[in-house]
Amino acid sequence: MPEPLEPTAFAEQLGLPGLIDLHTHFLPPRVMAKVRAQFDSAGPLIGRPWPLRYRDEDDVLVETLRTFGVRRFTALPYAHKPDMAEFLNDWAAGFAERVPEAAVCGTFFPEPGAASYVAARTDPSPHRVEVWKVHVQVGAFSVTDPLLDEAWGIVAEAGTPVVLHAGSGPVATEHTGPGPVAALLARHPRLRLVIAHAGAPEYADFLRLAEDHERVALDTTMAFTPFFEEMGGAYPRELLPRLRDLGLDGRVHLGSDFPNIPYAYGDQLSGLASLDLGDDWLRAVCWHNTAALLD
Template structure:
């Protein structure tokens, strides 16, 4: 069997890519990552099916695996599921970013009274991307406690990768409605809708068309695993191609039930052309982050 790094290299060669930028990878404190993996192992209600972790390795090995794929910039998507957790995660992320210079310094938040304070501190420490997980956090993005946070992030222009679609299982506050309401109040937010907003693909495409700074990431979309239960509608491919400058490559590494290269091949097999693939896998993130 061909080495996976070589398979990724072959993909890059087919599309004239010297490297990749992955806006949706997970690094977090080891005890938290262990709990995340345990949840996936149990096929908990937010997962809903068997979900083997392909890259269940130590942190250093996971970093080196991405570097072996020539991922030039990646993220440390981390997120709280309860109060009094986000500030601690952000402190860990400062250290991780300092010792991992190819990681885009990532931070997070939760609706709580001190959220604006620690988000401001994260920005001062150089955070370049934030993670909001509406499903796991089980919070309303329009919670008044978050209004000052959204204001800070809108003014700073820092992107937020936000898991707000109702896949793989719906949450109390998931779906396009809460995000549409949020964007009516904060229209300049640089939101990156995770997982293409699955399964509400059409509605999140609408929001990406309407708001200049709303983007979508490819994380788990178009793969065999997702197409079985939440297929992307083929009649939306022309619109997806037209929105090519607002689509960013994301993988969900290491928490994926298939090899990394499959996400790349899933993007490729949409048949939207090498120019579109290059934009998704490199150019768009480069513009948004000034990443490399």
Template sequence: MADVADAADVRDVLRFRERVGLPALVDVHTHFMPDRVLRKVWAYFDSAGPLIGREWPITYRQAEDERVALLRAFGVRAFTSMLYPHKPGMAEWLNGWAAGFASRTPDCLRTATLFPEAGVETYVRRAVEGGARVFKAHFQVGAYDPNDQLLDGAWGLLAEAGVPVVTHCGSGPAPGKHTGPEPVGRLLARHPGLRLVVAHMGMPEYGDFLDLAERYGEVRLDTTMAFTDFSEAMAPFPREARGRLADLGDRILLGSDFPNIPYPYVHQLEALEGLGLGEDWLRAVCHDNGARLFGLARQAGPRGFSGNS
């Protein structure tokens, strides 16, 4: 049955791409991590743990190679291996795994992470010099203050190198001690050039994080789970803010949370389409903005349609 469902999902994503005129997708928020870590993450979702707060079925609970193949079948030309530590001594090990994954998966943007601990600047520098193209920071799961002095050198290094940091900093689906716009605002005041990508559009503090994006030119937002039926039921995006999405159309990036989503992949794409912001906006969000951020070459579209980057 999984093969049948996957075939239907691929067909639906291809129809979306043809409808919009997209040669491919760039997804900045997908999860690949060591198998035993991912299984613990799935178990946490299965238990509807306190950071989840509700039933959350995993749609794409498949082997790693099957998940990679499925993204490729969707037409995702570049994706990430978002992974994150929840305690000291874990980040550098995860970075090593991610480097290996990227080396055997060339369409994965090599991903790294960090944690406030002794030696963090050293291993962040090593990851950047080794070819890391994107970092993941999770203030909710890691339960750390981004303004911890231990991290200051690492943030400065990432800002100087221009490496984007996809950051779970909003207070959804459940608030953490250091989530919300205030800690991020203080971080950006010190490092205004940091290419911080606000995951989940900053859910549920959408307006506050849009404010930060308008104030800091290197701040971006990813669409992960935003605007979907699942998220709208608990944290609806304010209709009056849709115009701000259009104004920031060059700094909004497609993110999906694949494979840890409770609906088919195409639902995220159709939710973006349902905003009614036009095909140019959709092409920018689903491909062009990410392609430009990561320096991906222009790609001609299949079956006679093409996109711009």
């Protein structure tokens, strides 16, 4: 297993001003406490021991990312029940006001009124969402739920990226997998989706969806790390040339899942470097692609 790379040195060696991480999590304290309890107990959607490496208050975690040279990052709240999304959206907007490196993030849930609050947070305003997060595994809903159709249309028209956890890792549910996402894209082909965890474990299927849809991308979150590969298998080596091409086309983004990871942040960078896809690919994935996406 390669040693974790020191993040600031990694970026400097690539000639980058730092890193941009599209997949980090900050949540209201009571919500984060419940999330941590799920990891601590290896809950039903976790499926295995998951000893969290980073566990602290938000200001300490933000400072940790700063010491890693992460220049922009996300909060990525996700709702798991009705009447929760707007509470999370308000909190995430406040977090972005307090933390200049944080993108304004939001979430939505299949419920009456979803299209209304998505539209309100898409309009130009100080709280305009820059990155949406949808987690169908935790939320226990399908991306094709009719209650979401109008909201998806608004998001597609705006071109705002959506970090979508739809792969079946770490635990499959009836709503995970590439099939519902393919159906969603058939209805809303201009959606700017970023498939979390590179679509693990359905790597090949989600890679093809990205290749077939010019606004669909992948993030690297936890993929290529020994811990994640022990759960769902290694990323198929035969897919790496296509992953390289997708990254050089602007559609692979650095993600880490910080702080909810059971290893050092540098393990994610070591995993990317070990793919031997070249420094240009690493520079694109760790900075340029996401800088362009957030602009």
